Amino acid sequence: MLKIDLNCDLGESFGNYTLGMDDQIIPLISSANVACGFHASDPVVMANAIRMAKAGGTAVGAHPGFPDLMGFGRRNMVTTKEETRSYILYQLGALDGFCKAEGVRMQHVKPHGALYNMAAVDYELASAIVGAIKEYNSDLIVLALFGGQLEKASRDAGLRTASEFFADRAYNPDGTLASRSLPGSTITDEDLAISRCIRMIREKKVTAINGEDIDVDCNSICVHGDNVKALEFVEKIRSGLAAEGISISPLSEIV
DSSP, X not given: OOEEEEEEXXXXXXXXXXXXXXXXXXXXXXXXXXXXXXXXXXXXXHHHHHHHHHHHXXXXXXXXXXXXXXTTTOSOOOOOHHHHHHHHHHHHXXXXXXXXXXXXXXXXXXXXXXXXXXXXXXXXXXXXXXXXXXXXXXXXXXXXXXXXXXXXXXHHTTOOEEEEEETTBOBOTTSSBXXXXXXXXXXXXXXXXXXXXXXXXXXXXXXXXXXXXXXXXXXXXXXXXXXXXXXXXXXXXXXXXXXXXXXXXXXXXXX
């Protein structure tokens, strides 16, 4: 039977500000990418996200980003290799503390937002991220954009590596994600999202924003927790995959 991981970016509320539907989505996914306090989240939110993941049997991953709460980590930053290393180590240690307190093992790391997109095209930045992950815990799986520099750097470093497909984001012809400023960059049609996911799994193809077919071969499907239809997407993707005989499993069972 074909297997695919279903992941979602979560734990992104902050203080009195609530973002996403973590309590409803976490039980439906196989891997949760939990914000670590730099682009979103706070200690209480992180603790609650880990507890919910434990209760739902959902694997936990760190979702580190740039130190940019006001910009939600979506603004590009220029950082040195040492700064990048320190930012990653700080965030991994923060989330892992809550994991250890709950008796949960951290499964993977997926950079967030601008850090993720920049690392997909910048091997030097990707290597700094991967180096920090390896230094912290070489058993962690790196979750990266298919065909990008972070995926390459992770494999070059000998780390377990998984690539992901975005159910709710449009692709450029070069395989990078289309800018959120472009019309059609965020997909809100659940049926379209499902058909894209199934085609990616069956045919290893996706139609880019310009109509061109490109190759994608991924281990995981991502739904953004801040998407207005995140819960509907997750529910319908689960049922759509089940109808196709495709099982949902955590990354640790796939790579």
